Amino acid sequence: MRFFWKGGNIPARGAQKILAGEGSLWIAWINAYCFRVTDFWNVDCKLHFSWILVKMLKLISEALSLFCSGSNWTQIKVNWIWENIRSRYVKVSWHRLVWFPGHIPKFSLISWMAILHRLPTKDRLAKFGLPTDNACGLCNSGIESHNHLFFECLYAKSIWRVVLLSCGLTQEPLNWSDNLQWMV
Template sequence: MIHGLLGDSFSSLRMIWDELTVHREKVSWDRLVWHLGHVPKFSVIAWMAVLDRLPTKARLLSFGLHIDGMCEFCSNELESRDHLFFTCCFTKAVRAGVLRLCNLSRGALDWSEEFFWAYRQLKGRSLSSTLLRLV
């Protein structure tokens, strides 16, 4: 029965796939997220972070949810992507520790600058680039 629906050729499956998938332009930074050795769950979270689509309290509040928007880690600011990754005192300490383990010492910039740094620095297939992409 399925044979009759799909026909004999691979092109029939290809046509179905092409109809079901949304084709968009490939972004230049996809290898930062989707790379050899990536953990799919972490890559999805990283992709959402890049697109600023993480379910932070700031986003949930923007959808009309009635919640406390303060950061769970520090209770000092509204919980947003930028706050969680760069200005929260707790996550700053965690980030500094991870960078120390990677023999890097650098302060955090803002999201755009950090992303541009990673894009420039983590190209290629060297062991250090691969390990830093996993971090």
């Protein structure tokens, strides 16, 4: 979901984070330095505000129109707004493998893309018409595909053996789907 105005667009995610009070450094700065004694709905735009915050504050009238007009905004809680603007999806069985307390965002994103088969492997790049040699960059034998990269490549097999052995497991890695179900 994106909000649009004459000058361009911004993701609604920034407004959602402010409304939900999520704990990023930017949100903490906004609450301490910009909002001080007020909230998102009642703050006056100041010269020291960042350009993105100014743009989001200009969207307040649009945001108000998303909800019932005539509401008493002082009595509406942030949690109620958050519950009404966020998208809800059914959790997949593997979500705790990727998103857990203490996860490293970079690794979680890569894992998420791998589970969804969205990594830019050479076979996928070739399907998009990009010129590529298709050979695996790790073993130089076989076509670099999702399954090859993780399970068929000699280098990947040796890493799997070491990791599984160090965990005291004797399972032989089969393919992505089977291993994902085993990990879940």
